[in-house]
Amino acid sequence: MRRKLAAGNWKMNGTPEMLAELSTLTGGENGPQILICPPAPLLTRAADVTLGSPVEIGGQDCHANPKGAHTGDIAASMLKDAGASAVIVGHSERRTDHAETDAQVRAKAEAAYAAGLTAIICIGESEEERLGPDCLDIIAAQLDGSTPDTATADNTVIAYEPIWAIGTGRVPTMEQIIETHDMIRTKLTARFGDAGANMRVLYGGSVKPTNAAEIFEAENVDGALVGGASLKAADFQPIIDALAAS
Numbered sequence: 001m002r003r004k005l006a007a008g009n010w011k012m013n014g015t016p017e018m019l020a021e022l023s024t025l026t027g028g029e030n031g032p033q034i035l036i037c038p039p040a041p042l043l044t045r046a047a048d049v050t051l052g053s054p055v056e057i058g059g060q061d062c063h064a065n066p067k068g069a070h071t072g073d074i075a076a077s078m079l080k081d082a083g084a085s086a087v088i089v090g091h092s093e094r095r096t097d098h099a100e101t102d103a104q105v106r107a108k109a110e111a112a113y114a115a116g117l118t119a120i121i122c123i124g125e126s127e128e129e130r131l132g133p134d135c136l137d138i139i140a141a142q143l144d145g146s147t148p149d150t151a152t153a154d155n156t157v158i159a160y161e162p163i164w165a166i167g168t169g170r171v172p173t174m175e176q177i178i179e180t181h182d183m184i185r186t187k188l189t190a191r192f193g194d195a196g197a198n199m200r201v202l203y204g205g206s207v208k209p210t211n212a213a214e215i216f217e218a219e220n221v222d223g224a225l226v227g228g229a230s231l232k233a234a235d236f237q238p239i240i241d242a243l244a245a246s
């Protein structure tokens, strides 16, 4: 049984005052795992606010090296020390803004494992790629290149996020979501066996309270990575509830 996961990515948004939103989130009895990834300077405060609550805290990125002369970067162990249990790696905004490659994302995931963090590895196609004939092959190549050989069902979560659906209010059709998640599951199982069958695969890109229930109906959608709608409990809680009911 794969435990469902509702993950929130605050990106470069959030104030100390907004952390109060976290203290009200609940998964209910045997509900989904809940994770919020605030900006790094808010991590320790977020960890304080969520102490004893079902909400876990994660980072949005880490460096591939454990320490050193990398001004502005954050080591995975530092996220762990701040109270994180997971870190997002290879988000499309990192791939675009910082030209991160699959190989770098894979190295970051390995750094996350070494620090005892779960890596949430993001993959997903551009709009042009979605319209072309090789879309699934492109996503499969990203998955392969970004996921370390040492990935397990415990240390890795895959997030499929079509770039054109992020922050746009547009989502793929259910057929596209099902086809892509089924392909990812097939690839993971072929490469990792049972671990691949048990690895969680999230959908991300304009998940809202209004569309969450339908998306969560897909067999190989194990939860969501949510941007905008994770900033307020009034939006994120209904998404968690839809996941719990799925």
Ligand code: PGA
Pocket: 009, 161, 165, 166, 167, 168, 169, 204, 205, 206, 207, 225, 226, 227, 228, 229
């Ligand atoms: P969105 O972002 O929910 O605001 O579309 C998703 C993401 O980038 O993880």
